[in-house]
Amino acid sequence: MKEKISTLLDDELDLKSSSQTVRDINKDSRLRERFETYQLIRDSIKNELIDSTLSSKSILDAIDKEPIQLKFNKSSKFQSAIALPAALWMTWPVAASFIAVLFVGAMITTNTFHMKPTNTIEIAENIPNEYIEAHQTLAPTNVAFYVETQAK
Amino acid sequence: MQRLVVGLITFILSCYAQAAEDPWLHLEKASQAARKLSYKGIFLYQNFQDVRSIEITHLNNGEEEFARMVTLDGQPHEALSRGKNMMVFNSNKENVMIQERQGQNLFPAILPPDIESVKAIYTLRFANQERIGGREAQIVYLEPKDQFRYLYKLWLDKEFGLILKMSILDHQQKMIEQASFNQIALFSGQDLNWFKPNVDTHKKYIMNEAPQNKISHEKYCTISNLPAGYKEVSHVTRTMGNQPQLVHHWVFSDGLSFVSLFVNPIPKDQKSRVGETRVGSSHVYVRVMNGNQIMVVGAVPQATIQKISNSIQDMKAH
Numbered sequence: 001m002k003e004k005i006s007t008l009l010d011d012e013l014d015l016k017s018s019s020q021t022v023r024d025i026n027k028d029s030r031l032r033e034r035f036e037t038y039q040l041i042r043d044s045i046k047n048e049l050i051d052s053t054l055s056s057k058s059i060l061d062a063i064d065k066e067p068i069q070l071k072f073n074k075s076s077k078f079q080s081a082i083a084l085p086a087a088l089w090m091t092w093p094v095a096a097s098f099i100a101v102l103f104v105g106a107m108i109t110t111n112t113f114h115m116k117p118t119n120t121i122e123i124a125e126n127i128p129n130e131y132i133e134a135h136q137t138l139a140p141t142n143v144a145f146y147v148e149t150q151a152k
Numbered sequence: 153m154q155r156l157v158v159g160l161i162t163f164i165l166s167c168y169a170q171a172a173e174d175p176w177l178h179l180e181k182a183s184q185a186a187r188k189l190s191y192k193g194i195f196l197y198q199n200f201q202d203v204r205s206i207e208i209t210h211l212n213n214g215e216e217e218f219a220r221m222v223t224l225d226g227q228p229h230e231a232l233s234r235g236k237n238m239m240v241f242n243s244n245k246e247n248v249m250i251q252e253r254q255g256q257n258l259f260p261a262i263l264p265p266d267i268e269s270v271k272a273i274y275t276l277r278f279a280n281q282e283r284i285g286g287r288e289a290q291i292v293y294l295e296p297k298d299q300f301r302y303l304y305k306l307w308l309d310k311e312f313g314l315i316l317k318m319s320i321l322d323h324q325q326k327m328i329e330q331a332s333f334n335q336i337a338l339f340s341g342q343d344l345n346w347f348k349p350n351v352d353t354h355k356k357y358i359m360n361e362a363p364q365n366k367i368s369h370e371k372y373c374t375i376s377n378l379p380a381g382y383k384e385v386s387h388v389t390r391t392m393g394n395q396p397q398l399v400h401h402w403v404f405s406d407g408l409s410f411v412s413l414f415v416n417p418i419p420k421d422q423k424s425r426v427g428e429t430r431v432g433s434s435h436v437y438v439r440v441m442n443g444n445q446i447m448v449v450g451a452v453p454q455a456t457i458q459k460i461s462n463s464i465q466d467m468k469a470h
Binding site: 119120121122123124126127128130131132134135136137138139141142143145146 | 197231258392393399409426431432434447
């Protein structure tokens with residue numbers, strides 16, 4: 001019967017079976033209660049809770065009371081049920097932008113550390129005269145002989 | 153009338169012969185003239201803001217080359233070279249510092265003995281003629297085929313081929329270096345009385361012995377993809393200053409310019425140098441790779457310095 005109620009809610013029962021199932025539900029209070037619970041669960045998944053009289057607490061209570069595993073079939077109706085509403089999709093660009101900013105920030109920080117480690121000296125502040133002199137000794141250039149190229 | 157016709161025919165023939173002649177022969181002649189002729193002269197040497205007058209005496213006795221260069225401005229400074237060996241004498245108020253160096257490719261002998269290497273990387277262009285130091289000169293341009301070298305403008309003596317003037321220009325036609333004879337004269341004879349330093353004998357002589365360079369055969373790292381035309385001239389290991397660790401020193405040349413590459417492991421207690429700077433016409437670029445400091449020095453475009461620095465691969469990690 002559980003299966004039938006679920007199928008009924010998904011509008012997948014034929015007309016004859018649907019009528020019989022509805023009659024059974026009306027006769028049996030437990031079945032009616034179950035039907036209502038299933039309806040709540042389905043509506044919560046579909047985000048179609050338009051009845052203002054239903055509170056989230058009642059939904060959660062219902063789900064807690066009835067921890068059944070819904071079988072998600074491949075019907076077009078169900079695909080639309082798992083589709084997130086436009087308002088929810090709109091949050092993704094914001095989240096993606098935030099993550100991108102974090103990523104770029106992390107890259108800049110990493111590169112800064114990589115490019116300029118604390119254990120280094122800028123060459124312009126500490127000109128390596130001994131290396132320039134070594135170059136002039138082995139590289140026979142006019143500058144090496146005629147001009148003092150060493151930093152003063 | 154007959155003389156005019158003969159003169160005209162001679163002129164046309166000489167023009168035809170000049171056109172048919174390989175233009176690079178002029179450069180080869182210039183390279184040989186600086187080494188084979190005996191000459192004495194004074195030239196003005198300029199490197200950015202520094203300008204010096206230099207007196208040069210050069211003699212080739214058929215077996216060896218002897219040369220003496222004396223700086224006429226500022227502190228006394230002279231160099232005596234015999235073949236590839238050169239002794240430099242620097243005087244200050246109290247002392248005379250004597251240093252041994254390698255002396256080749258100095259003005260006016262800036263061209264390599266074999267100009268084939270220059271042909272591959274430069275285009276030769278002839279321009280007009282000018283008088284330099286009282287002599288007629290043909291202007292030629294050595295135009296680089298890529299961004300890795302400077303442009304050379306040379307004034308070649310019409311008669312002997314000797315370089316009377318040179319200008320090294322960067323890509324914006326800005327002068328990097330210039331040398332020009334104010335006066336020049338050829339001489340014959342093999343007298344070597346002039347081949348001695350003119351220094352004050354009352355001063356104290358100090359031999360400034362640089363740390364000994366050892367020729368290295370160690371494959372410390374792989375160097376590949378150098379700028380076109382650059383070849384390894386030498387590879388030595390030596391110490392630098394008071395530091396105990398060995399520094400690998402390579403010299404690369406394209407025949408006209410020289411670049412040094414230094415590689416050494418960075419001691420744990422020492423800060424490494426990074427960045428780039430310029431000292432006179434020389435660029436210096438330093439970076440760190442696998443715990444090694446890589447430094448490149450040379451009077452070449454910045455692009456050349458960086459390409460040589462990036463040519464290091466498979467470096468030993470420290």
